[in-house]
Amino acid sequence: MKVFSLVANTYLLDTPEGPLLVDSGLPGENRKLLGHLGDMKPAALLLTHHHLDHVGGARMLWERLRLPIYAHPLDIPFICGVQRRPPFPPIPWLGDWVANSPKPVPGEALRPVDEGALVMGWQVVHLPGHTPGQIGLYKQGVLIAADALRVGPRGPLISPAMVNHDTAEARRTAGKIARLDVQIIHVGHGPPTTPEAVRALALRLGV
Numbered sequence: 713m714k715v716f717s718l719v720a721n722t723y724l725l726d727t728p729e730g731p732l733l734v735d736s737g738l739p740g741e742n743r744k745l746l747g748h749l750g751d752m753k754p755a756a757l758l759l760t761h762h763h764l765d766h767v768g769g770a771r772m773l774w775e776r777l778r779l780p781i782y783a784h785p786l787d788i789p790f791i792c793g794v795q796r797r798p799p800f801p802p803i804p805w806l807g808d809w810v811a812n813s814p815k816p817v818p819g820e821a822l823r824p825v826d827e828g829a830l831v832m833g834w835q836v837v838h839l840p841g842h843t844p845g846q847i848g849l850y851k852q853g854v855l856i857a858a859d860a861l862r863v864g865p866r867g868p869l870i871s872p873a874m875v876n877h878d879t880a881e882a883r884r885t886a887g888k889i890a891r892l893d894v895q896i897i898h899v900g901h902g903p904p905t906t907p908e909a910v911r912a913l914a915l916r917l918g919v
């Protein structure tokens with residue numbers, strides 16, 4: 713697994729079916745993303761959720777590589793531009809423009825995946841709350857939780873309410889992660905964390 717530090721962590725997973733890219737940075741980070749990829753051509757892209765710091769390179773990669781793009785059915789309407797994203801940050805005008813700045817991904821590129829689906833040997837885990845269709849990937853004790861959690865100087869947290877679709881659901885998702893059989897948890901923002909730290913968070917959140 714390679715990790716590219718864009719505004720949000722972007723993961724390149726080695727699979728027997730080729731490289732699987734997880735998330736794609738901000739729209740303004742396309743050049744940086746291509747620099748990280750070098751000669752590596754991802755066989756597929758998985759978008760953990762519809763936020764602009766994760767889907768920014770999706771349209772550009774599809775135009776170059778015509779690769780399949782996996783995402784959860786609840787976030788696909790935002791990713792392909794059928795539904796407008798909620799303002800981000802939650803302020804009028806600018807927030808709406810910022811949230812919807814990624815170019816829509818054509819529907820024909822998108823492959824819906826839900827809980828339990830296998831994507832190139834990795835299992836999809838539905839981790840709703842931050843967005844309705846936030847997903848993670850699990851394989852052999854490794855979980856990529858993306859923005860279902862973030863990791864600050866004092867350990868894992870859930871994202872702040874103002875950037876969540878449903879914070880109560882995001883808390884319950886932290887409990888779900890705490891009950892998974894994992895050894896390491898990678899997140900969208902911050903360094904990896906441990907199941908012990910997530911169990912302590914779940915206890916504090918009462919989930």
Ligand SMILES: [Zn+2]
Nearest residue numbers: 720765859900
């Ligand atoms: Zn993010």
Ligand SMILES: [Zn+2]
Nearest residue numbers: 761763842859
């Ligand atoms: Zn996010």
